[in-house]
Amino acid sequence: MARWQPETAQRLVVAAVDLFTEQGYDATTVAQIAERAGVTKSTFFRHFPDKRELLVAGQETLSRLLAEGIAEAPADATPLEAVAAGLERASGAMGPANRELGPRLKAAVAASTELQERDALKSVGLAAAMTAALIDRGVPDPTAQLAAELGVLAFKRGYAEWSEGDRDDGRGLAEHALAALRDLRAATASLG
Incomplete structure (x- = not known):
């Protein structure tokens, strides 16, 4: 998985919103968001402290x-x-x-x-x-x-x-x- 690509934060937001819509907020994990965005879980945490914060990006x-x-x-x-x-x-x-x-x-x-x-x-x-x-x-x-x-x-x-x-x-x-x-x-x- 690519770690430092341009627009990583935006990709994470889009992946999260899509997953929240598809399966619900509670059922969506950080690992799923990272995978959908094509980054590692640690890259997710470099951009956001938790999945809730994606909303206020x-x-x-x-x-x-x-x-x-x-x-x-x-x-x-x-x-x-x-x-x-x-x-x-x-x-x-x-x-x-x-x-x-x-x-x-x-x-x-x-x-x-x-x-x-x-x-x-x-x-x-x-x-x-x-x-x-x-x-x-x-x-x-x-x-x-x-x-x-x-x-x-x-x-x-x-x-x-x-x-x-x-x-x-x-x-x-x-x-x-x-x-x-x-x-x-x-x-x-x-x-x-």
Whole structure:
């Protein structure tokens, strides 16, 4: 088995999601994931501490990109405009592999309570990164938290539409995420 090939982490994620979908999270072992990805078990552990962490592969990068986009937004941007800049920045890093993985990942998460919990923690981490970036811009804490939570929800909704929707619509992830953010912003007006 090859040990140090390019894209090893991505191959491990794809192998894990496929196995989780085929046989369930609990029934899938690290050894099976490594074998499916064409690497050794020790190579798996060089990339991930356990199989649960496969779900959040790339979370640190995504959090960093969201925060950088917010930080680089124009100084006069509103909190939601800054969040939109973060969504655009993060969306630019998502490619065809992310799009293909989306529906399978969603199915794997839906079938496992443990993965649902890990996915919820991922959302908390993304919101915390955006909240901190907004606070650094001088946005008051409650406003920063609300804007960040709307940003996470918009990203998740946009990602779901992008990965599960019409592949020929010509719209990228950023367009879907920004449309979701606009819809959520409009929905907040009806809260009273």
